[in-house]
Amino acid sequence: MKEMPKLKIGKYESRYPVIQAGMGVRVGNAALTAAAIECGGMGVISSVGLGEDFHRSLKDYEIESEKNLSKEIRKARELTGGKGPLGVNIMVVLTNYESMIKTAVNEGIDFIISGAGLPLRLPEFAKDRVALVPVVSSARALELIVRTWQRKYKKAPDAAIIEGPLCGGHLAFTNEQLDNPKEYSLEILYRETKDVLDRYSLGGVPLIAAGAISVPEDVLKAIEWGYQGVQIGTRFICTEESGMSEEGKKLYVSSGSNDTVTISSPVGMPVRVIKSPLVERVLSGKKEPFACPYKCLRSCDKNKVLFCIARALLYAWKGNIDKGLFMTGYDLSRVNDIIPIKKFFDDLDKLARAESSSHQENRP
Ligand SMILES: Cc1cc2nc3c(=O)[nH]c(=O)nc-3n(C[C@H](O)[C@H](O)[C@H](O)COP(=O)(O)O)c2cc1C
Structure with missing residues (x-):
């Protein structure tokens, strides 16, 4: 170059x-x-x-x-x-x-x-x-x-x-x-x-x-x-x-590419995330309790989706590892x-x- x-x-x-x-x-x-x-x-x-x-x-x-x-x-x-x-x-x-x-x-x-x-x-x-x-x-x-x-x-x-x-x-x-x-x-x-x-x-x-x-x-x-x-x-x-959140950053750096998975998102597309406790529950088909006071996504049907993505991302930002959704790229092994x-x-x-x-x- x-x-x-x-x-x-x-x-x-x-x-x-x-x-x-x-x-x-x-x-x-x-x-x-x-x-x-x-x-x-x-x-x-x-x-x-x-x-x-x-x-x-x-x-x-x-x-x-x-x-x-x-x-x-x-x-x-x-x-x-x-x-x-x-x-x-x-x-x-x-x-x-x-x-x-x-x-x-x-x-x-x-x-x-x-x-x-x-x-x-x-x-x-x-x-x-x-x-x-x-x-x-x-x-x-x-x-x-x-x-x-x-x-x-x-x-x-x-x-x-x-x-x-x-x-x-x-x-x-x-x-x-x-x-x-x-x-x-x-x-x-x-x-x-x-x-x-x-x-x-x-x-x-x-x-x-x-x-x-x-x-x-x-x-x-x-x-x-x-x-x-x-x-x-x-x-x-x-x-x-x-x-x-600091807790979230620590989760990213301690995870590798094998700790990621793609799940279907309320956005209507696959989303790549860290396999957090929330993700394990979603993968087993359990619905998270949530209310939807506003509709932020055109594609989301609150009666059909298993979790509220806005809420889960807010939990990630707050550092709640249990309820948070941690979106990630595949390349975590090098981060x-x-x-x-x-x-x-x-x-x-x-x-x-x-x-x-x-x-x-x-x-x-
Ligand atoms: C936590 C997180 C949040 C993201 N939020 C958005 C978003 O709000 N809008 C969007 O178009 N892309 C979003 N992306 C995708 C990024 O803009 C970017 O294209 C992608 O992260 C690049 O891949 P990398 O994470 O492997 O570097 C998000 C990605 C991550 C990891």
Whole structure:
């Protein structure tokens, strides 16, 4: 590698090609996001489950969610002295999708990442100034978005996140596909999604790899495959700055990849989680007691699902190992310590410099 490339999304640029992944409920909060930006990456706040009072009635839930997202964006801007690039992650499956996008846009957000469903109407709710980044796991999904945005809005994505099957959180793969992750590797997905961009004359749109990017070597590998950047979730949960409870962080670093499992989520997709006591109960078909004062997910039927995901993620954030749901990437075996996020960026910088000087030496 000649030198570490910068990442550019629309008019927003970061020194390192690393996006700190949006992680709900309060894991990817202002503190983590600001720290990622300070280190030279891009920071992303997840819009879901912010604030103290989000679990009120339906009416209050929408208003509280708007207020809490505004607050978190302002906090991140304050912590960085207004620096960016600062983005939000807003999932299509949320019942307050449109209002969350409008809130982020009104707060002057730099870019919006949107997945967990196809963000076909995203350009309708956002202003031109804001860079728009869909999340996909297949060339087919990317093509559908590109075609629809071009036809309806004369707009191209400013970048696309490509989530592979080893990714953390919700997975846009069937259980059968998840049993054969090599067939859908990030390397293969790069070629297929790049082909879509080329066919639509959008070759310059950056593609960003997500899933099991845990050490600096993974970042360089993704760049070698052709990606312009990476998005990192699980490694950044286990940082001093992340919003996850201390008990939760300890659970992540003491677990390995064999301690993870995919279960079906109230979101309507498989979700990869640590085998916690709650997960064992869900796997044995037991229903957790819960009330649903608001409906946060379009896809959730409170009479059918075995647990409330918002509540379980809130328990994880609070450090309740028994009742918490700990979403994770597959690559836990390589996440063994809690670090300041700066250490990851410093190590990446060192590795990139070493690679670049060996490239110079090997030049004919
Ligand atoms: C705890 C956790 C919460 C997440 N929350 C969200 C979310 O709110 N919205 C979303 O689109 N993706 C979410 N994700 C997926 C991440 O944005 C990211 O793409 C993924 O974690 C990358 O894989 P890795 O964890 O192996 O690095 C979440 C992932 C984790 C582990």
